[in-house]
Amino acid sequence: MSERRTGWVYHEAYMWHDTGRTRAFDPELRRWMQSWEHWENPDTKRRLNNLLEISEFSEELVQLKPRPANEEQVLRFHTPEYVDRVRALSAEDGGDAGEGAPFSHGGYEIALLSAGGAITAVDAVLDGTVDNAYALTRPPGHHAERDRGRGFCIFGNVAIASMHALAERGIEKIATLDWDVHHGNGTQQAFYERRDVLTMSIHQDQWYPRESGRLTEQGEGEGEGYNINVPLPPGSGHGAYVETIRQVVAPALEAFRPDLIVVPSGFDGSMYDPLGRMMAYSETFREMTRLLMASADQLCGGRLVLSHEGGYSPTYVPFCGLAVVEELSGKKSIAGDPFEDNSATAGGQDLQPHQQAVIDDAKLLVDRLRQLEGV
Numbered sequence: 001m002s003e004r005r006t007g008w009v010y011h012e013a014y015m016w017h018d019t020g021r022t023r024a025f026d027p028e029l030r031r032w033m034q035s036w037e038h039w040e041n042p043d044t045k046r047r048l049n050n051l052l053e054i055s056e057f058s059e060e061l062v063q064l065k066p067r068p069a070n071e072e073q074v075l076r077f078h079t080p081e082y083v084d085r086v087r088a089l090s091a092e093d094g095g096d097a098g099e100g101a102p103f104s105h106g107g108y109e110i111a112l113l114s115a116g117g118a119i120t121a122v123d124a125v126l127d128g129t130v131d132n133a134y135a136l137t138r139p140p141g142h143h144a145e146r147d148r149g150r151g152f153c154i155f156g157n158v159a160i161a162s163m164h165a166l167a168e169r170g171i172e173k174i175a176t177l178d179w180d181v182h183h184g185n186g187t188q189q190a191f192y193e194r195r196d197v198l199t200m201s202i203h204q205d206q207w208y209p210r211e212s213g214r215l216t217e218q219g220e221g222e223g224e225g226y227n228i229n230v231p232l233p234p235g236s237g238h239g240a241y242v243e244t245i246r247q248v249v250a251p252a253l254e255a256f257r258p259d260l261i262v263v264p265s266g267f268d269g270s271m272y273d274p275l276g277r278m279m280a281y282s283e284t285f286r287e288m289t290r291l292l293m294a295s296a297d298q299l300c301g302g303r304l305v306l307s308h309e310g311g312y313s314p315t316y317v318p319f320c321g322l323a324v325v326e327e328l329s330g331k332k333s334i335a336g337d338p339f340e341d342n343s344a345t346a347g348g349q350d351l352q353p354h355q356q357a358v359i360d361d362a363k364l365l366v367d368r369l370r371q372l373e374g375v
């Protein structure tokens, strides 16, 4: 593998985004549950950055300092009323941006810096400062909708960064591939009626949000045929993820021919995650990265940006992230994945027939995309 300049976006302020303690969702049932630390806390992300520091792999990456997104950039996706509400809550003691998206005082500014981190990564790749980039930001973004935060997400980082590339950077076509275990509903909503952004999501079937992420959600109007969901069955492992990229994502990218590929990257599809029931491991994320890089090399000069989303295993997220940035940069760190043997040899890692059946359905969407693109 050839060496590349890989950008790394990180900022201590991301770790200061405070989601507080959490309780049962149902107010009626809250009194039965002692509060506990919110899943979306700094630990998993800080430990990923720490692993890069301890292994000195951070020195192999190009450190990129994030700039906050400005209001014009955020308002390309979100409504003014929503942005005003988050800003006002943040000036006081914080609150909930909508459905399960808590933040504390100052959370607005951190959310702007998170969206800005994705923009910084995109700009660095488009400027040619780096060949590809990973933005390790908080809060995550892919569940945030136009007029409300959802699922720990406040602003749609990837949606905002993609709209920036289209509006300000002369980019004409973008493809997104969301491999977080949860459906990328916010990114889907942002581009549902547009054909200049192909949105794709691989996620656990009917998980979160429960009502979205079906195969039948294929875009509307101008965007019809430009949204591809692959809702894999719970228990899907390495084979299912890699084959989804090979059989669905890579051919869709080839048909669409994007100028830039952006990945909302969650590591909660790992077999150690408390908020998912999938079986991916570090090599799964490495292989998916390798395949996407091959598509990017073929189609858009290698331009690939990953922006961090979920992943809630503090012990395991760091090794998934390390595998991804090793692959992006074409370099190997001195650190190994202590969980690798245990993960690779677990039953069910190979592609199963009921998983291939879902992939087969999704392949029909790629056929339609080829027709729409006239290829």
Ligand SMILES: [Zn+2]
Residues within 6 Å of the ligand: 180, 181, 182, 266, 268, 309, 310, 311
């Ligand atoms: Zn997730």
